[in-house]
Amino acid sequence: MTRTRGLLTAAAVPLILMAGCARPGEAGSAADPILESSAASPTVLVRIAHEGGFMIRDYNYGRMPVATIYSDGRVITTGPTTMMYPGAALPNLLVATITPERARQWADDALKAGVRTGADLGQPGVADIPDTVITATSGGATQTVRVTALNEAAPDDSNLTAAQQAARKKLAAYAKELTSFAETGSPAPVAYAPDAVAALVQTYVPDPQAKQADIAWPGPALPGAVLNPDTKLSCVTVTGAEKDTVLAAAAKANARTPWTSGGKQWGITFRPFLPDETGGCAALKDAR
Known part of the structure; x- marks a missing residue:
């Protein structure tokens, strides 16, 4: 079965691409709590992300x-997902734990790899492909x-010099080694349990090829603050x-499940927050 890594599941994409008619919410309302940073929050030593590409901003x-x-040794990755349609409602986030010393070594190795x-x-x-952004x-x-x-x-792209090709190969090998280690290393990774999750909401548009039963939304009133x-x-x-109640319900849903709140149907894409991410929904406004 085909698997993919690093982006939202293909089945989840239609939900967030649909232009709906949700009513504007008000930022800073009770439905959009601000996540406070903690003195104990770990530092990001290495991050690999995708930005841009040919897709709409949503x-x-x-x-x-x-x-x-x-810095505390946690390694959080987007694990492999199937291409089944509809896909899972929740992204497959995995967390493994290594020593802080090994975490610092990964950061040192990133610089040696050309970060x-x-x-x-x-x-x-090559057109319309996302950029890979690596920070260490x-x-x-x-x-x-x-x-x-x-x-x-x-490998023979005429737009790239031999030096650029060599540098790209080195970075690609580092990124592949890190993601492979995080998924298959020892101890084995487990499902990541976030402290907070964002529900990205639009008016539900039925799909005749994926008819779904409604699920009553157990969280804050929808639609929330406009992004x-x-x-x-x-x-x-x-x-x-x-x-916890929302995640339990989402585990039984899929990417095309209609959620009911306030007498309306809503399409929801779930975006868990990572340990260093604070600010709630407002922090997603600058997503690229």
Whole structure:
């Protein structure tokens, strides 16, 4: 069965791409709590993410980083997903635990692999492919590299010099090693349990090929605060015991499940927050 990694499941994409008619909510309302940062929050040592590509902006709000390594040794990745339609309602997030020393080594290795701000990785002759953005913090300094079509460019692409090809190959090998380790290393990863989750909400549009039974929405009133006024994409942040109830319901749903709230049907894409992400739905406004 075909599997994919690093983006929302293909089945989840239609929900977030649909332009609905949700009514604007009000930012800062009780339905959109602000997540406070904690002094104990771990530092991000390495993050691999995808940005851009040929897709409308709404998709970006739900996109998760491919892999994140924290200073406390947690390694959180987007695990493989099937291409079944409709796909699961929740993204497959995995968390493994390594020693803080090994976490720092991964950050050191990222710099050795070429993660350096301003590095010239060239522009291959490939269109509409997301950029891979790798950030690493080592020795008190943070470096970020952005690579267009890291894994999609041809090895003989005439737009790339030999040096650029070599640098891209080195970065790709590092990224592959990290994601493979996080999924298959020892101890084995387990499902990530977030402290908060965002529900990205639009008016539900029925799909004649995937008729679904309604599920009553057990969280804050929908639709919540508006993220994109053009498409009326809205968002509510769910925390605490209410979050646990929502996640339990979502585990029984799929990406095309209609959720009912306030006498209306809503399409929802779930976007769990990672340990370093604070600010609730408002923090997603700058998603790329």
